[in-house]
Amino acid sequence: MIMKILVTGGAGFIGSNLCRKLLRNNHSVICIDNFNDYYSPAIKELNIKDFEQNSDFSLVRDDILNTEIIDSIFSSNKIDIVIHLAARAGVRPSINNALLYEQVNIKGTLSLLEACRKYNISKFVFASSSSVYGGNKKVPFSEEDNVDNPVSPYAATKKAGELLCFTYSHLFNISVFAYRFFTVYGPSQRPEMAIHYFTKNIIDGRPIDVFGDGSSSRDYTYIDDIINTIAANLSNIKGYEVFNLGNSRTVKLSELIELIEKQTGVKAVINRMNFAAGDVFTTYADILKAKKMLKYSPETPIEEGIKKFVKWYLNNRRSF
Numbered sequence: 652m653i654m655k656i657l658v659t660g661g662a663g664f665i666g667s668n669l670c671r672k673l674l675r676n677n678h679s680v681i682c683i684d685n686f687n688d689y690y691s692p693a694i695k696e697l698n699i700k701d702f703e704q705n706s707d708f709s710l711v712r713d714d715i716l717n718t719e720i721i722d723s724i725f726s727s728n729k730i731d732i733v734i735h736l737a738a739r740a741g742v743r744p745s746i747n748n749a750l751l752y753e754q755v756n757i758k759g760t761l762s763l764l765e766a767c768r769k770y771n772i773s774k775f776v777f778a779s780s781s782s783v784y785g786g787n788k789k790v791p792f793s794e795e796d797n798v799d800n801p802v803s804p805y806a807a808t809k810k811a812g813e814l815l816c817f818t819y820s821h822l823f824n825i826s827v828f829a830y831r832f833f834t835v836y837g838p839s840q841r842p843e844m845a846i847h848y849f850t851k852n853i854i855d856g857r858p859i860d861v862f863g864d865g866s867s868s869r870d871y872t873y874i875d876d877i878i879n880t881i882a883a884n885l886s887n888i889k890g891y892e893v894f895n896l897g898n899s900r901t902v903k904l905s906e907l908i909e910l911i912e913k914q915t916g917v918k919a920v921i922n923r924m925n926f927a928a929g930d931v932f933t934t935y936a937d938i939l940k941a942k943k944m945l946k947y948s949p950e951t952p953i954e955e956g957i958k959k960f961v962k963w964y965l966n967n968r969r970s971f
């Protein structure tokens with residue numbers, strides 16, 4: 652079924668890859684993004700360049716906190732689904748910027764849910780995060796696990812977003828899928844995220860800041876596995892459901908650096924730092940629920956994903 656979809660944060664890493672996919676599937680896409688300078692807005696311009704002129708795509712360069720603009724988008728379009736990705740997305744910067752994170756990630760989410768209530772939009776997708784699992788020791792992380800101990804303001808805002816989604820689903824019959832993404836990577840990945848940051852600095856021969864002794868680990872998930880699943884399940888959004896979207900394989904930080912060294916052919920110069928406050932030691936997704944209900948099946952092993960990322964980086968690094 653062809654739909655009209657509002658994607659918030661559609662010029663960002665996950666958003667732009669998703670908009671491209673939705674347009675390829677012949678949906679009509681409205682994107683709201685304020686091109687803020689958390690990282691270079693030139694990267695966001697590059698992200699949307701190949702589809703910005705598509706007649707099924709319209710772009711609103713504004714803030715999700717601007718309620719007049721949100722209202723005018725909803726009143727002048729018959730939106731079928733809202734896919735809410737816009738957020739302040741870094742963990743470490745949230746510690747010194749908690750009020751900004753609260754505004755964008757909590758108030759912004761509430762504002763969109765309010766618009767859904769007012770305009771009778773019945774389907775909503777929320778970008779949550781593996782960070783809600785905090786320092787949980789039991790692995791892999793399951794959607795059933797307690798997530799009452801987020802260890803950064805960012806994680807707390809994502810948990811708060813999930814709670815608001817639940818409330819609006821309960822009160823106003825808005826069906827919500829909240830996806831807990833596990834460290835997504837691939838073309839257009841944010842420049843401050845580890846894989847992009849390491850690749851750039853290793854290639855440039857600059858030292859890389861490595862927090863901890865390299866034994867911390869992440870469950871890295873390739874972008875196509877995420878967006879294909881979101882796109883394939885638009886019609887299935889029903890009730891209120893939380894899903895882990897990870898690769899369900901952990902990679903140590905030291906292994907990740909070795910993989911990037913292998914693909915770039917350059918040895919990393921490591922600047923060892925203390926383990927950072929707000930970071931979690933490991934993330935590891937139990938994906939049984941997503942496999943069963945969404946037919947989610949992550950297909951890209953880290954070795955292949957890093958190869959694709961490095962190729963993308965080398966082809967595009969002169970553009971930003």
Ligand SMILES: NC(=O)c1ccc[n+]([C@@H]2O[C@H](COP(=O)([O-])OP(=O)(O)OC[C@H]3O[C@@H](n4cnc5c(N)ncnc54)[C@H](O)[C@@H]3O)[C@@H](O)[C@H]2O)c1
Pocket residue numbers: 659660661662663664665666683684685686687689695713714715716735736737738739740755759778779780781831832833834835836841
């Ligand atoms: N990338 C990951 O590994 C990951 C993991 C877990 C959760 N997430 C979540 O997924 C979503 C997308 O993440 P991403 O990595 O693509 O980040 P991103 O920063 O590349 O994308 C977010 C986009 O939202 C826009 N935005 C931010 N505040 C806005 C505002 N007030 N009004 C309008 N637009 C605004 C930004 O300009 C940006 O283009 C975020 O909600 C993030 O918290 C990402």
